């Protein structure tokens with residue numbers, strides 16, 4: 390597989406070619422995605438929940454992100470890698486946003502950064518793009534600031550809020566993002582956004598009328614057990630398979646069925662007595 394570039398996002402959209410992106414937070418999962426047909430990995434701050442067991446993405450730090458992005462870049466050399474910017478790492482000033490993006494990019498060699506926010510973040514995004522950073526936007530349900538709209542809820546459900554989302558999408562495009570994630574909005578609203586901007590829309594819980602579908606790998610493979618949002622389809626049931634495998638190991642350990650000579654080092658060795666000859 391040939392690694393996508395920033396320019397391929399627009400190319401795929403213009404050619405009407407759909408694509409997909411998934412998350413990974415570690416070397417092994419990244420290497421599995423790299424071997425699959427999926428072309429893009431997001432090392433999302435969702436790792437706060439999926440990897441670190443927090444209830445939200447808010448506590449995730451830049452150091453956490455770097456710690457997880459590095460092994461993913463190593464494990465998926467043929468896959469486009471997005472590094473997420475965590476809460477508090479870009480909302481102080483344009484300078485802070487540029488410095489955080491510089492650090493994430495230099496220390497991990499990921500292919501772009503992603504941050505949350507609409508028209509309010511447009512000046513920051515403009516400054517980052519002018520500084521030579523590849524920026525992906527993220528609007529709709531933005532988990533880092535979800536407390537301001539009462540939790541993880543569908544956005545754009547009223548004509549006014551739908552209009553605002555379209556304005557946000559346009560502001561991001563004008564600010565220079567090369568693509569944007571749209572999360573948890575009614576399908577018709579995502580479609581309207583899609584029609585009003587030229588850059589690709591990457592939908593998660595945003596219905597079928599977008600350029601790309603995004604899901605968290607641990608969600609789509611049925612690994613994460615805490616909850617399942619409506620928009621998540623289980624394409625496999627890996628959690629159950631893992632529990633089955635663990636139980637089998639446990640059972641064979643107790644029964645002595647494991648390990649057989651096949652899984653043991655069988656060289657005959659004469660062991661000298663500890664009491665001497």
Ligand code: KIV
Pocket residue numbers: 412431432433434435436473527570572593603605
């Ligand atoms: O952190 C994440 O996994 C994300 C996706 C939901 C787009 O931002």
Ligand code: NA
Pocket residue numbers: 433434435446473
């Ligand atoms: Na995220």
